[in-house]
Amino acid sequence: MxxxxxxxxxxxxxxxxxxxxxxxxxxxxxxxxxxxxxxxxxxxxxxxxxxxxxxxxxxxxxxxxxxxxxxxxxxxxxxxxxxxxxxxxxxxxxxxxxxxxxxDIPDERLRLIFTCCHPALNVDAQVALTLRTLGGLTVREIARAFLASETTIGQRITRAKQKIKNANIPYEVPNHEDMQARRAGVLTTIYLIFNESYSAYEGQSLTREDLANEAIRLCAILNRLDPDPETAGLLCLMRLTHARRAARLDAAGDFVPLDKQDRSLWDQTEIEAAHAQLLDVFANGQFGPFQLQAAISALHCLAPSWAETDWQQIFALYGALAAYDPSPVVRLNQAVALANMGGHNKALEQLNTLEAELGNYQPFYAARADILSRCGEEKAAQIDYDRAIELSKNKVEKNFLFQKKSALAASLKNNK
The missing domain is CATH 1.10.150 (DNA polymerase; domain 1)
Structure with missing residues (x-):
């Protein structure tokens, strides 16, 4: 260009x-x-x-x-x-x-956000329409970000606009009664955009920084136009997560897990600013799931090292989060926190109860493989690493898991 x-x-x-x-x-x-x-x-x-x-x-x-x-x-x-x-x-x-x-032109983006994320549209349509209208991304950029064809994304956007027109979906901010429920859907859409930035890009790369920045920008706009503790919580969560982006890949492009990351590469200025914002949000005394997730992220960001991470508080926060979202993924993360507190066997017991619900979820098998290896069950861990590798659609993550499995196999061989 x-x-x-x-x-x-x-x-x-x-x-x-x-x-x-x-x-x-x-x-x-x-x-x-x-x-x-x-x-x-x-x-x-x-x-x-x-x-x-x-x-x-x-x-x-x-x-x-x-x-x-x-x-x-x-x-x-x-x-x-x-x-x-x-x-x-x-x-x-x-x-x-x-x-x-x-x-003289009033900022009408709040109306546009709620229209693009109207519950009458499916989630895929909400994401595509939001990125196209509020984000200014081209159809080609959206297609590449979501590993879809330009035709598919173009049709998705066209159908969404046609549905808005045919169904007479109002171009307005919802009334007070509907605002809270509608806002939750908007925040979910923005968070989906952010999470997509940390998954596959053409099946190879682990991050797509411009997509993450766009999600943060959209959330900042929403927080300015319609201040709300959960909106601010999501903004803090994304800022804290994104502040660690430079340490997630090494010079060769390989994935670096949180416990091995060079924390000097983290954006400390951004971490401090997001943490200060989160403390202001908590001062309101109105808590929600995004705020709790941001608090968990803040504990990771503020820990001087992996060994000094406050796992007990993280475990407690996941327990609080489960009250809002009793999903198996939250329980999985709580079990991982328990393992990092030293409760390996109890964590493994909890993970085994989740397999039926998370049988096709790659992070489940990667987490259980790690905990199995810590419990001395190396052969079972290798089986779980194989399953995690099979489920991974990202080359960087796949290579990382393969390296973990190979290191485990080498350790087994040396101990014979």
């Missing part, structure tokens, strides 16, 4: 959500708003190499997209004059469009 294209991409990512939300608010049409913005981007690609990027690229794109939206609505008005006249009037209400962008 040329420097101009890099700068344009940055400006689009930073401003597309606000531009689209402003246009959708007036036109009530996702497709028209996105077409107008895409035409503005195409115009920028043609003009900026000669004129250079404008001083305020976001305002430039907004003005160009708004003018294009007016053209598109005028074409539509030939067939539906009555229905589109008010839209035209609203679009043309201000002649000083740059000043309008700077001062």
């Amino acid at each position: 040329t420097p101009i294209e890099v700068e344009l991409t940055r400006i689009v990512r930073a401003n597309s959500g606000r531009i689209l939300s402003a246009l959708i608010k007036i036109t009530q049409d996702f497709t028209l708003a996105q077409d107008a913005l895409q035409d503005a981007i195409t115009q920028a690609i043609a003009q900026w190499p000669e004129s250079g990027p404008p001083q305020n690229g976001g305002a430039w794109l907004y003005v160009a997209a708004k003018r294009r939206a007016i053209d598109l609505v005028r074409k539509e008005s030939r067939h539906h004059a009555d229905a589109t006249q008010q839209i035209l009037t609203d679009l043309q209400h201000d002649q000083d469009e740059t000043a309008e962008w700077e001062q």
